[in-house]
Amino acid sequence: MVQELVVAGAAAVSACMVYVAAAARVVKQYERGVVFRLGRLSGGVREPGFTMVVPGVDRLRKVNMQIVTMPVPAQEGITRDNVTVRVDAVVYFKVVDAANAVIEVEDYRFAVSQMAQTSLRSIIGKSDLDDLLSNREKLNQGLELMIDSPAIGWGVQIDRVEIKDVSLPDTMKRSMARQAEADRERRARVINADAELQASKKLAEAAKEMAEQPAALQLRLLQTVVAVAAEKNSTLVLPFPVELLRFLERAAQQQPALSEPQSPPPAQPSPPPEVEP
Structure with a gap:
């Protein structure tokens, strides 16, 4: 009799262990469990952790909640x-x-x-x-x-x-490349023209200052010579002074006037002879 009770108890424990093994489920932290009992949604969503279902009746479907x-x-x-x-x-x-x-x-x-x-x-x-x-x-x-x-x-x-x-498409890439190149060239020309305009204004202001002080032109000439000589070139271009050209021009204009022959002065009328009384 005792032996039969022991065998029955062991069988019951084994059945419980089998049932627990079949019904036990584990839902991970990033998952949620949805239980269908005989095809219908049973209860709410199962939270992460250990949960139990009815074997053969419930079906647990896990849904990943990660991005x-x-x-x-x-x-x-x-x-x-x-x-x-x-x-x-x-x-x-x-x-x-x-x-x-x-x-x-x-x-x-x-x-x-x-x-x-x-x-x-x-x-x-x-x-x-x-x-x-x-x-x-x-x-x-x-x-x-x-x-x-x-x-x-x-x-x-x-x-x-x-x-x-x-x-x-490759044709569109080439067309866009040509368009971008043309646009960059246009902007470069506009920038260059703007620079020329600004430079011309500054040069005009410099010319006014040099016109008031003629010696400034000679100083600028000497600065240009120093800048050219600093490059250590074999050929040195020396600008000719403008003032010297003007002096030579005035001298050439005065030379013909000096070389023309002068006409003799007009003869003075002789006085009438004196008559003695």
């Missing part, structure tokens, strides 16, 4: 200004309602991926090429709103959307 980084495949489209481009992006999202993520949508990751691709193609068609290249913050916000609107009902929250790269 998911999902790359969006490159989408090819035509912009509003008729340029063919390929744009890829990346979506950051997380599950905020584990029950809705399991019940409302079959596969929330696949759903978010498809929604991101269609939204990206829509953004390409509504934007200009310049916006895709330089105004990405605004496009990222618009893309995030387009994806987040349907994802709210799935228990998913879009954290951030970023456009990674914009690929252009």
Whole structure:
């Protein structure tokens, strides 16, 4: 009799251990558990830690609550200004309602991926090429709103959307390179012309000052000679003084006047002879 009780107790303990092993579940810190009992949602969401389910009746499904980084495949489209481009992006999202993520949508990751691709193609068609290249913050916000609107009902929250790269055809790259080169050349010419204008104004002011002080021109000539001689050139160009040219010009004008023959003075009439009385 005692032996039978011992065997029955051992069998009961073994059955309890088997039941506990079959019913025991562990939910990790970054997960939440959703229990379906006979196909229906049972109770609330199971928190992290140890939990129990009814074997054969309950089915526990774990949902990851971490932020998911999902790359969006490159989408090819035509912009509003008729340029063919390929744009890829990346979506950051997380599950905020584990029950809705399991019940409302079959596969929330696949759903978010498809929604991101269609939204990206829509953004390409509504934007200009310049916006895709330089105004990405605004496009990222618009893309995030387009994806987040349907994802709210799935228990998913879009954290951030970023456009990674914009690929252009080779012909468009060459055209943009030529345009950028022409724009840089135009700006260089404008800057050079502005510099010439400023230099001419300064030279005019310097000319006025030198006109008032003729000795300043000679000092400037000597400074030029010193600057040229400092380069240690084999040939030294010495400017000819302008004042000396003017002196020679005045001397040449006075030379013909001195070389002309002078006419004799007119004869004075002789006095009449004196008559003696």
